[in-house]
Amino acid sequence: MAAIALYLAMAAMALLINGAASDGTTRYTNHTVGDSAGWVFNSNTNKTSADFTAWAAKQTFNLGDFLIFNTITNETVIQTYNKTTYDSCITDDALDSDTFQYDGGSNEFGQTLTIPVPLTIEGAQYYFSDADDGEQCQHGMAFEIKVGHGLGLPLSLSQPPPPPYAPPPVPSDEGQSPPISVVTNPSNNGGMRAGVGICWLFLLLLVILSFLQA
Ligand SMILES: *[C@@H]1O[C@H](CO)[C@@H](O)[C@H](O)[C@H]1NC(C)=O
Ligand SMILES: *[C@@H]1O[C@H](CO)[C@@H](O)[C@H](O)[C@H]1NC(C)=O
């Protein structure tokens, strides 16, 4: 009975740990870049629609969040994990492996569009517009963010999907199995073992369920 209670407590703890991130994040957030001003550059005045560095400093970014760029086709959205590329403001030498362009596929200037960019990698990443040969970026169409773990990547954004859940290894050496051997009553060995097996199944089920929720 004690072993069953212990395993139930462990299962409940596993659920809790999976359900809420350590930093208190409880949901995914969509961050509208520049808030209502959007991601726009005025090429007549060289002014950006917002101070994007200041905007980014006020946000907390986590895996699974989106950046929403409300923009026009005069601008581009370049995402890079490479600071050298970011600092250069252009993509001429950028590597396909660390730099990505998001656009609406339109060749006409002045068209409005919304570009959602999912945050799928933890750590530092950089955004800029490389339009006008980097001039937009040099005039402030650029910002850096740090992406934290939060709730972790939702299944919908996992590309490729994570490996299937592997149950924890079962100790083959009787002498080393932890709480089980401590509470085992020799006269009741078979029943105890069956109970523990069912508990593992239950724990496995809970863990799978909590992953599906994430
Ligand atoms: C966030 O943006 C994505 C991409 O546009 C969308 O699929 C999702 O529903 C949005 N989530 C919220 C909470 O608005
Ligand atoms: C967008 O580009 C076109 C063509 O260069 C220009 O006429 C227009 O003023 C630009 N729009 C803004 C907001 O800078």
Ligand SMILES: *[C@@H]1O[C@H](CO)[C@@H](O)[C@H](O)[C@H]1NC(C)=O
């Ligand atoms: C905008 O900046 C470019 C250099 O990036 C400069 O040549 C141009 O004169 C500037 N225009 C205005 C209106 O400040």
Ligand SMILES: *[C@@H]1O[C@H](CO)[C@@H](O)[C@H](O)[C@H]1NC(C)=O
């Ligand atoms: C970053 O990009 C530059 C080109 O902009 C490239 O030369 C360099 O190798 C890249 N750095 C890393 C660490 O991949």
